[in-house]
Amino acid sequence: MVDVDTASFLAIGATAALAATLVTFGGRWVFVPVVVLELLLGIVIGPDVLGIAQSDQFVMFFSNLGLGMLFFFAGYEIDFERIRGAPLKLAAFGWLISLALAYSLGGILALSGVVLSLLFTGSALATTAIGTLIPILDDAGELKTRFGTYLLAAGAVGEFGPILLITFLFSTDTPLTSGAVLMLFVAVAVFAAVFAVRFVGMGWDKIEGAMETSSQLPVRVSVLLVFALAYLASDLGLDLLLGGFVAGVITRLALKGREVTIFESKLSAVGYGFLIPFFFVVSGVNFDVSALVDDPARAALVPTFFVLFLVVRGTPAMLLYRKVLDFRDRAALAFFSSTELPLVVAITTIAVAEGHMKETTSAALVGAAVLSTAVYPLLGLRMRGSQKDPAGA
Secondary structure (H helix, E strand, O other), X not given: OXXXXXXXXXXXXXXXXXXXXXXXXXXXXXXXXXXXXXXXXXXXXXXXXXXXXXXXXXXXHHXXXXXXXXXXXXXXXOOHHHHOOHHHHHHHXXXXXXXXXXXXXXXXXXXXXXXXXXHHHHHHHOOOOHHHHHHHHHHOOXXXXXXXXXXXXXXXXXXXXXXXXXXXXXXXXXXXXXHXXXXXXXXXXXXXXXXXXXXHHHHHHHXXXXXXXXOOHHHHHHHHHHHHHHHHHHHOOOXXXXXXXXXXXXXXXXXXXXXXXXXXXXXXXXXXXXXXXXXXXXXXHHOOHHHHHOOHHHHOHHHHHHHHHHHHHHHHHHHHOOOOOOHXXXXXXXXXXXXXXHHHHHHHHHHHHOOOXXXXXXXXXXXXXXXXHHHHHHHHHHHHOOOOOEOOO
């Protein structure tokens, strides 16, 4: 039997509820995204501060489910019909520039002895937390705008690219094995996508009717898809992030062109109501505060990485989008693209476990990622101001 720390589980759940309460009733006094509050409050209840909660096998199980659901929504929100063409091409080219910058800067840091591995550090610098940004953008009405189209494309590539990078470089023993395993996963995912599209097409009337019954068939099938692909990815030696992301893409393809407001509402309740906040609070509980507090020199890495996020992900936004976005929108795109958190947590966790990153470097990267999620979206929204343009403009 699994030894369950019910006190920690309750404390984590209560902390998630407290974060949502503060955001809901805090008004203008609480100006940071809820995910930042969740992580910060997780640090407060964690072993380095109050010691109310700690992470065990049971807690980590639910945290991993939350991470999978977070990337499910990242994949689900990507409308490939909408972002194809110029937005997707610019996003892909921009991420390649970011990757070159990230590995160059990572190499400099590695040569100077600041970090151990340029690959892990560089990969962490070249991410974008589109899954974290989506609720913020949705609340601000940005997802339906023309600017939102370019941002979704940049975010999709900035999240999916690093996931593939993690899978290909770090999850298996050799590139050849990694490539073969990845192709097997793609084959299974394509089969699942075809089956899902046909299943929904043949039985949509009954599926739609089940949304208002106790069976909740669409929600159960979607959650099953997340679990199944995450399990398959993990069992093949890949990262569960890939499974969650692909499950979201498959669900989007299967429901293409259908009115799914009720379905999205119910699925969001499962994800954002419980599992995803659980992941962020647990990430805070696991955050190694002492690694930074005990070494002031290492604490200086937090603002350093914070600035490097903007250099790596913001530079392509300012350079490549001059013909399609004005200066303020390019600056906003730079800030939004430089928002990082979930993948930084995942990459640093892998790196520390495999001995390629120091605990202090991991803590500094995660600390900078938290800071980026608290600051950069606010700056992006400020740059956008009242500029609300329709998606097709």
